[in-house]
Amino acid sequence: MPSITFEGQRYVLREQESVLEGLLRHDVSVLSSCRSGVCQSCIMRAVDQSPPAESQKGLKESLRSRGHFLACLCRPESDMEITLPGNADLPWVSAKVIGKERLSERVMQLTLRCPDTFSFQAGQFINIIHDDKVRSYSVANVPNGMRTLELHVYRVDNGRISNWIHNDLAVGDAMSIQGPFGDCVYNPAAPDQPLLLIGTGCGLAALRGVIHNALQQGHTAPIHLFHGSRALDGVYLTNEMRALTERYPHFNYTVCLSSNAPPSGFTPGRAADVALAQYPQLKGWRVYLCGNTDMVKTAKRKAFLAGAALKDIHSDPFEFSHAMSPAPPSAASLSD
Amino acid sequence: MAQTIYDRLGGEAAMNAAVDIFYRKVLADDRINKFFEDVDMEKQAAKQKAFLTLALGGPNKYSGKDMRVGHTHLVKRGLNDTHFNAVMENLAATLQELKVPAELIAQAAAVAESTRKDVLGR
Numbered sequence: 001m002p003s004i005t006f007e008g009q010r011y012v013l014r015e016q017e018s019v020l021e022g023l024l025r026h027d028v029s030v031l032s033s034c035r036s037g038v039c040q041s042c043i044m045r046a047v048d049q050s051p052p053a054e055s056q057k058g059l060k061e062s063l064r065s066r067g068h069f070l071a072c073l074c075r076p077e078s079d080m081e082i083t084l085p086g087n088a089d090l091p092w093v094s095a096k097v098i099g100k101e102r103l104s105e106r107v108m109q110l111t112l113r114c115p116d117t118f119s120f121q122a123g124q125f126i127n128i129i130h131d132d133k134v135r136s137y138s139v140a141n142v143p144n145g146m147r148t149l150e151l152h153v154y155r156v157d158n159g160r161i162s163n164w165i166h167n168d169l170a171v172g173d174a175m176s177i178q179g180p181f182g183d184c185v186y187n188p189a190a191p192d193q194p195l196l197l198i199g200t201g202c203g204l205a206a207l208r209g210v211i212h213n214a215l216q217q218g219h220t221a222p223i224h225l226f227h228g229s230r231a232l233d234g235v236y237l238t239n240e241m242r243a244l245t246e247r248y249p250h251f252n253y254t255v256c257l258s259s260n261a262p263p264s265g266f267t268p269g270r271a272a273d274v275a276l277a278q279y280p281q282l283k284g285w286r287v288y289l290c291g292n293t294d295m296v297k298t299a300k301r302k303a304f305l306a307g308a309a310l311k312d313i314h315s316d317p318f319e320f321s322h323a324m325s326p327a328p329p330s331a332a333s334l335s336d
Numbered sequence: 337m338a339q340t341i342y343d344r345l346g347g348e349a350a351m352n353a354a355v356d357i358f359y360r361k362v363l364a365d366d367r368i369n370k371f372f373e374d375v376d377m378e379k380q381a382a383k384q385k386a387f388l389t390l391a392l393g394g395p396n397k398y399s400g401k402d403m404r405v406g407h408t409h410l411v412k413r414g415l416n417d418t419h420f421n422a423v424m425e426n427l428a429a430t431l432q433e434l435k436v437p438a439e440l441i442a443q444a445a446a447v448a449e450s451t452r453k454d455v456l457g458r
Contacts, residue, residue: 034386036395038348041382058348300377305363309356310381 005081013075019044019055019082020071030084035072042071047081060311062121062183092129092176093118095149097169103152104236107202108166109140112149114177119143122186122209123288125316126151126179128161135161138206138290138316139180142213149177152205154234182206184288184314186213193312194221194285198275198299200228203291204237206316210288215248223248224279228256228271228291232263272299276306283307289315340393341431341440347394350434354392355385358430367422371410391427391448403454411457420452 003012004019006028013022020042023030032042037057046067055074056064068085095118099111120126125138126149141150155166169175184206187193195214197207204227214223229235241253256271267274272295279285287303289296296315303313345354359381363369372380383406390396407415427448431441 034389034395035397036389038351038382038386038389038394038396040385041379058352301363304356304377305360307360309352310359310377311352 002076003079004076005079006083016075018072019074019076019080023071030071032072037070037073040070043068043085044071044074044082045069045085047083049078049080051080052076060183061187061189062185062314090178090181092178094174095177097171097173097175098148100169100171105233106155107234107236108153108155110137110151110153110165110169112151112175112177114147114149116147118147118180120149120180122213123184123206123314124180124182124209125184125206126177126181128165129176129178130161130164133160136181136316138182138184138202138209140205140208142209142216150205152202152236154202182316184210184290184316186210186217186219187286188217190286191217191219192221195219195223195288196275196279196282196285196303197223197225197288198228198272198291198295199226199289200271200291200295201234203289203316206290207288208237211244211251215244215251220250222250222252224252224254224275226254226256226271226275228258228274228295230257231259232257235266270295272302275299276302279306281307286312287314289313341436341444342389342392342394344440345392345434345436348389351385351389351392351394354388354430354434355381357433358388358426359384361426361429362423365422365426368419368426371413371415371419387448388427388430390451391444393444393447400451400454403451404457407455408457415456417452417456420456424448 001013001015003010004022006023011022011026011028013019017025020030020032020035024032030042040058046069051067051069051074055069057070057073059068059070093115095112095114097110098113099109101109103109120139120143122139122142125136127134127136137151137153139149140152141148153162153165155162197210199207207225211223211225225241227235235255235257238255244251245253254267254274255265256267256269256274258270262268276299282303285308287308289299289303300313300315304310362372386396386398390398424445428441428445431444
């Protein structure tokens with residue numbers, strides 16, 4: 001009989017027993033509800049192999065491709081190592097700073113070289129730790145085989161990590177990162193689906209990844225990006241985005257400033273309000289929301305009510321990743 | 337064995353479309369949407385999918401106890417028959433939109449109705 005390894009323990013399954021049944025029989029506490037593949041509360045992730053296809057029924061493509069499955073439907077034929085879906089199990093690894101470039105008064109682009117073993121999809125995010133504080137940053141580039149990660153770091157007044165990155169971190173320094181997380185990724189299976197991307201502040205990073213990936217993969221339907229900031233100091237990448245609109249006629253770009261009387265070339269108002277007023281019917285669209293937590297939460301509800309299917313709305317739940325991160329290894333074991 | 341509405345609609349895959357319609361109606365309904373705010377939308381949709389699956393005769397292992405425990409906090413916030421009735425209306429409207437024949441909608445409503453006591457904690 002196949003066995004499953006979960007949190008360092010090995011459990012042997014009985015004939016025809018599901019992963020969920022096996023875990024519960026051993027008094028392992030895992031969330032479950034309907035036990036018939038409907039409610040998805042028993043979602044887990046296979047660490048090192050693909051789970052059986054029937055155990056991925058009804059899951060988003062972005063989850064399937066990363067090995068998520070439903071424990072109640074999973075009757076493995078061979079041994080499996082599994083973990084909870086929060087990715088908290090992902091190890092902290094050492095990355096090296098190979099570039100710092102200021103993108104605006106407030107925004108710094110940090111370029112890291114990551115280990116060979118580290119892979120990500122454009123639009124995902126990673127965690128960074130410094131002085132026992134963890135922060136999440138989206139990766140702004142598309143994987144290119146160069147093992148580089150580009151992050152956009154907005155300097156928050158009195159923000160410990162963002163000020164450390166802006167002021168103290170130097171090219172050549174090592175730092176520890178964990179990830180990747182999140183399902184803010186492009187779906188190459190639907191090139192003819194209109195895309196609406198709304199980001200505030202450095203939420204633009206993830207959206208940039210999705211946009212470049214979509215354009216590289218030949219997305220044919222319109223792509224609408226709305227980037228919002230309170231003030232001009234949080235606006236960045238305007239030249240790059242404007243250049244993209246010239247090269248790709250189906251790519252549209254609007255910068256929104258919520259402060260009073262924005263200069264010409266900028267749209268007054270909050271990005272989500274402007275975007276959803278301009279596109280009130282989102283049936284059949286795919287929507288990406290990144291940035292301020294309240295904006296993401298409100299816009300998600302509005303986009304859904306405007307007709308977007310829930311499975312077609314991607315957002316980065318940054319606030320969860322913090323609580324779920326285990327302690328990283330000591331600094332000594334990170335030096336390379 | 338008679339085919340369930342769940343099977344006739346297309347089983348699990350059809351439930352995703354049904355949930356989107358149902359959930360959207362619930363969120364747009366000012367009588368009840370306060371009970372559905374401030375929750376994780378994915379988790380909420382999963383619960384509604386389980387509820388629709390139950391009402392439509394699909395595979396489920398929900399017990400009265402699950403229904404009771406799952407709604408205790410809402411009963412404390414004032415969940416009552418009026419709200420339950422509103423959900424029933426939204427269920428019927430969802431099935432009408434999916435072109436389910438009237439007699440089958442009545443069947444589904446009867447199953448959903450059977451959860452009233454547990455949902456309202458009586």
